[in-house]
Amino acid sequence: MFDQDVLVIGAGLAGMRAALAAAGNGASVAVITKVYPVRSHSNAAQGGINAALTDRGDKWEDHAYDTVKGSDYLGDQDAIEVMCREAGQEVINMEHMGTIFSRDDKGRLGVRAFGGQRQARTFFVADFTGQALLHVLHEQTLKHKVNVYEEWFVTSLLMEDGECCGAVAMDMRTGQLHVFRAKAVILASGGLGRVFEPSTNALICTGDGIGQAYRVGASLMDMEMVQYHPTTLKSNGALMSEAARGEGGYLLNSEGERFMKKYAPNMMELASRDVVSRAEQTEINEGRGVNGCVLLDCRHLGEKVIMERLLTIREAGIDFAGADMIKEPVPIRPGMHYIMGGIQTDVDGRTNVPGLYAAGETACVSVHGGNRLGANSLLDTLVFGKRSGNHASDLAKKTSFKNISDAAAEKDRSRIQALLDRKAGGEMFGKIRLEMGQTMNKHLAVFRSQQGMEEARDKIQELKGRYDKVVVQDKGKTFNTNLIFTLELGYMLECAEAIVASALERKESRGAHTRTDMPKRDDANWLKHVVVTRSEEGPKISYKPVVVTQWQPQERKY
Ligand SMILES: Cc1cc2nc3c(=O)[nH]c(=O)nc-3n(C[C@H](O)[C@H](O)[C@H](O)COP(=O)(O)OP(=O)(O)OC[C@H]3O[C@@H](n4cnc5c(N)ncnc54)[C@H](O)[C@@H]3O)c2cc1C
Numbered sequence: 001m002f003d004q005d006v007l008v009i010g011a012g013l014a015g016m017r018a019a020l021a022a023a024g025n026g027a028s029v030a031v032i033t034k035v036y037p038v039r040s041h042s043n044a045a046q047g048g049i050n051a052a053l054t055d056r057g058d059k060w061e062d063h064a065y066d067t068v069k070g071s072d073y074l075g076d077q078d079a080i081e082v083m084c085r086e087a088g089q090e091v092i093n094m095e096h097m098g099t100i101f102s103r104d105d106k107g108r109l110g111v112r113a114f115g116g117q118r119q120a121r122t123f124f125v126a127d128f129t130g131q132a133l134l135h136v137l138h139e140q141t142l143k144h145k146v147n148v149y150e151e152w153f154v155t156s157l158l159m160e161d162g163e164c165c166g167a168v169a170m171d172m173r174t175g176q177l178h179v180f181r182a183k184a185v186i187l188a189s190g191g192l193g194r195v196f197e198p199s200t201n202a203l204i205c206t207g208d209g210i211g212q213a214y215r216v217g218a219s220l221m222d223m224e225m226v227q228y229h230p231t232t233l234k235s236n237g238a239l240m241s242e243a244a245r246g247e248g249g250y251l252l253n254s255e256g257e258r259f260m261k262k263y264a265p266n267m268m269e270l271a272s273r274d275v276v277s278r279a280e281q282t283e284i285n286e287g288r289g290v291n292g293c294v295l296l297d298c299r300h301l302g303e304k305v306i307m308e309r310l311l312t313i314r315e316a317g318i319d320f321a322g323a324d325m326i327k328e329p330v331p332i333r334p335g336m337h338y339i340m341g342g343i344q345t346d347v348d349g350r351t352n353v354p355g356l357y358a359a360g361e362t363a364c365v366s367v368h369g370g371n372r373l374g375a376n377s378l379l380d381t382l383v384f385g386k387r388s389g390n391h392a393s394d395l396a397k398k399t400s401f402k403n404i405s406d407a408a409a410e411k412d413r414s415r416i417q418a419l420l421d422r423k424a425g426g427e428m429f430g431k432i433r434l435e436m437g438q439t440m441n442k443h444l445a446v447f448r449s450q451q452g453m454e455e456a457r458d459k460i461q462e463l464k465g466r467y468d469k470v471v472v473q474d475k476g477k478t479f480n481t482n483l484i485f486t487l488e489l490g491y492m493l494e495c496a497e498a499i500v501a502s503a504l505e506r507k508e509s510r511g512a513h514t515r516t517d518m519p520k521r522d523d524a525n526w527l528k529h530v531v532v533t534r535s536e537e538g539p540k541i542s543y544k545p546v547v548v549t550q551w552q553p554q555e556r557k558y
Contacts, residue, residue, distance in 0.1 A: 014360025021389025045130025071369025197437025211491025349388025370511015
């Protein structure tokens, strides 16, 4: 058994920032991660991080307003204010810790424009911002002597007297399960992108933490709000960062028309993501697409800008679509990218389960509401990662360890042994996972309908039934990825069920939740969050009012 004041699950930007804050506040801290820390999915973030710096004539209030409008007024404005007010300091902290941000002609930190924002306020490191930030935070956690358990897989959260007091985790090298006892636990286990197929997310983004929190009674919020990014490659769902449009790239239909002028005449390609994705899907559905895509045209930016600022996405275009953006337009389409919802928290990361915190993509504060603005997620990870780390380490100072022992892992040991004992020959995880992903992508995508979502609900129930009999072929102990993928699928199905239940509940169109059968936003009845908790009978729905501080809902025009 391992004891620490604060246990952080996840070594992406949210987890690392939380660990650093907790260690800085005097706590003993352990971080558990199923992959090597700098392979966490934050590594893939390309375009940048938002902050309103006053020396650019920008104001945090303007950033907050753009975020509120981008969220289609579903974001909680008190939380958005916190995030936007603290953004500048976080970006400067990261620079001081060693992030080499790209510079402008005057030698200051450079900014680029991102969607849904009236001012260029996205700070960046070429098109690998997440990687640059993550490496710096990893160095910092080493410096602060945080214990990082790499390639350890958390199987469940531990509860005692109604409080979260640790977790069970498998050392993937040996297959052994161990108990981590903690005075506070911070879940920073990332998103659930791979519940959809395809997705821009890495194969590791399987919603484990969301599923685990749901199983111990945590409330999930805004789960129906799933972002489809406007520019993904058809072949494998890989992302072509919004930075391409931020630098001036155009979107064209099969007639060579910059079609965004019909949908967002002022902001054009830099309208918010839900608006651009809907516009693209409409062009494709009405026959003005090119093989199920529209075109991202960056040729006019010139080779120098592309090579300096869009290098990695140029390579992705060549490798996965056979198109070199310097010479030709790249075919792209909307693709699953991000979950705005997650484990419901307050601005200090506290969930409704005492002792359990959540931060980053796994959490829902809610600062993104119905639609996240590009480059606000990295900001969310840092601001709320730090706040969770501070609060959890303060809690640890006044809390004692629960009286649990290594026996607390017994339930998981028997669950996993039972799975391994099932005779070979039955169905493995792969087909169930693929059918789940394709179902979600068919019915919970850019446009949704009652009938489609009901089909998805029934299909997920069928898949859950099949999962109860799933077989793990590999009976080994060392790096048994067959077993890990099978465990992940269990959490993914919980997430899928919560998404569908929440989406069926919301009887209007708002942000990323666009229903063909209910196309209008309905503030009178639906200016509220859908909250879902787990019960024996299935997902249980309740509501939480949206917090409005200074920006009354208005019609959204870009
Ligand atoms: C291609 C791409 C580009 C993006 N670009 C941008 C951008 O430019 N700007 C922006 O703001 N946002 C961007 N985003 C979104 C942003 O990158 C993510 O939302 C954010 O990085 C998530 O960080 P996180 O710390 O919450 O989770 P992650 O970085 O995903 O980390 C999750 C951690 O949890 C661990 N974990 C998960 N389950 C378990 C388990 N069972 N046991 C142990 N460990 C576990 C993982 O090992 C990992 O360490 C992008 C997203 C994608 C997909």
